[in-house]
Amino acid sequence: MLIGVVGKPNCGKSTFFKAATLAEVEIANYPFTTIEKNEGVAFVKIDCVDKEFDLKCNPKFGYCTNNERFIPTQIIDVAGLVPEAHLGKGRGNQFLDDLRQADALIHIIDVSGSTNEKGEPVESLSYDPANDIRFLEVELDMWYLRLIKKGWEDFVKKVVQEKSEVNKALSHHLSGLGISEKLVEETIKKLELELDISKWDEETLKKIAVELRKETKPMIIACNKVDVQGGYENFEKLKKQFPEDILVPCSAESELALKEAAKHELIKYVPGSGSFEIINNEKLSEKQKNALEFIKTNILQKYKTTGIEEVLDKSVFELLKYIAVYPVANHKLADKDGNILPDCFLVPENITALEFAFKVHTDIGNNFIKAIDLKTKQAVGKEHILKNRDVIEIVTSK
Ligand SMILES: Nc1nc2c(ncn2[C@@H]2O[C@H](COP(=O)(O)OP(=O)(O)OP(=O)(O)O)[C@@H](O)[C@H]2O)c(=O)[nH]1
Ligand SMILES: [Mg+2]
Numbered sequence: 001m002l003i004g005v006v007g008k009p010n011c012g013k014s015t016f017f018k019a020a021t022l023a024e025v026e027i028a029n030y031p032f033t034t035i036e037k038n039e040g041v042a043f044v045k046i047d048c049v050d051k052e053f054d055l056k057c058n059p060k061f062g063y064c065t066n067n068e069r070f071i072p073t074q075i076i077d078v079a080g081l082v083p084e085a086h087l088g089k090g091r092g093n094q095f096l097d098d099l100r101q102a103d104a105l106i107h108i109i110d111v112s113g114s115t116n117e118k119g120e121p122v123e124s125l126s127y128d129p130a131n132d133i134r135f136l137e138v139e140l141d142m143w144y145l146r147l148i149k150k151g152w153e154d155f156v157k158k159v160v161q162e163k164s165e166v167n168k169a170l171s172h173h174l175s176g177l178g179i180s181e182k183l184v185e186e187t188i189k190k191l192e193l194e195l196d197i198s199k200w201d202e203e204t205l206k207k208i209a210v211e212l213r214k215e216t217k218p219m220i221i222a223c224n225k226v227d228v229q230g231g232y233e234n235f236e237k238l239k240k241q242f243p244e245d246i247l248v249p250c251s252a253e254s255e256l257a258l259k260e261a262a263k264h265e266l267i268k269y270v271p272g273s274g275s276f277e278i279i280n281n282e283k284l285s286e287k288q289k290n291a292l293e294f295i296k297t298n299i300l301q302k303y304k305t306t307g308i309e310e311v312l313d314k315s316v317f318e319l320l321k322y323i324a325v326y327p328v329a330n331h332k333l334a335d336k337d338g339n340i341l342p343d344c345f346l347v348p349e350n351i352t353a354l355e356f357a358f359k360v361h362t363d364i365g366n367n368f369i370k371a372i373d374l375k376t377k378q379a380v381g382k383e384h385i386l387k388n389r390d391v392i393e394i395v396t397s398k
Helices: 013-021 094-099 130-149 152-162 166-173 181-190 202-216 231-241 252-263 286-303 308-319 353-360 362-366
Strands: 002-006 038-047 063-065 068-077 104-110 219-224 247-249 322-328 345-348 368-373 378-380 390-396
Touching: 002 013, 002 094, 002 308, 013 038, 013 068, 013 104, 013 219, 013 252, 013 308, 038 308, 068 308, 094 130, 104 130, 104 308, 130 202, 130 231, 152 166, 166 181, 181 202, 219 231, 219 308, 231 247, 247 308, 252 286, 252 308, 308 322, 322 353, 345 353, 353 362, 353 368, 353 390, 362 368, 362 390
Parallel strands: 002 068, 002 104, 104 219, 219 247, 322 390
Antiparallel strands: 038 068, 063 068, 322 345, 368 378, 368 390
């Protein structure tokens, strides 16, 4: 699972990335601070099943606090994208190739409207962040179009000469984007295209780019910098113009401050929660106390959370509709070292018990006999569809 962070320069991508991963990255109030991509590990959250089994889990990857299990997932932060990047503006769109493998995108916008489309600081509320939502989609479409058109003439010649099957050939041509034959077939049908690809003009290729981008890069919008004046008003305005369920109010800077304070054991804070507890009042400077008070009243009490965990969780569980499943070695839910519920996998919805077995290990898939749903204690077969928070023991012949 890979999540890409995109947006114009200076909107807070690296701050979001750092708040999610606590990796050391450069953050600064000017455009194009980030040039080379940053890759790291973020965590998505589920209610852990350990409570239901009256156990305390020992995650091999990620962690569990207050019966909330944090599951690792890859995240990548890239340079900023400006209008007409596809024509070479800003840093162009070549760097987006780093996001080819991304399953979903988080679009960070500066909802306070205090930076223009190039990421340059302007007076707050003087720039409409709705522009950013629109232009970024266009630039992503142009990126897809560039990849489709790469070697297009030769590709078409070859397909015509060899009378290749179009779906297969096109999916191969776009294999870098992970586009399946099925998706190509559905897209051709949906756009009612003729099968002779030598007749496809620029407009047709553009339509294909838009469709494939939407399907393969579902996107959520992190309305960042809600802590800045104007953020609230703009967020309310955006809710009237775009589907509300893809907009999340965020303050990456607040999340970063809370995570750092928790790391230094000044406060207790579980990511995604609506409160924190000061545990080392003496060590806090006046400035830190004021900052924490600001976050409490202006972010947590107003928006419930800083939004960062919510954006990550929504990307994985709502946009991508993934589920979390625990594979276990036996009915005690422990591995050979006695670790309870050591693994938790993020997998696509509708996955079968056999497909899941293969995800755990090829040998486990190959030697699959049956699976046991440890919540119901029922044995289930290969075709059984797994659900979110299932705990599955796989019985093998070896
Ligand atoms: N007030 C406020 N400032 C923020 C927030 N998130 C980021 N910033 C500030 O915005 C500026 C840009 O942040 P970065 O994270 O470097 O932005 P970026 O999108 O990675 O920028 P580029 O790498 O240049 O594209 C920095 O001064 C941050 O401190 C936020 O939630 N609230
Ligand atoms: Mg950056």
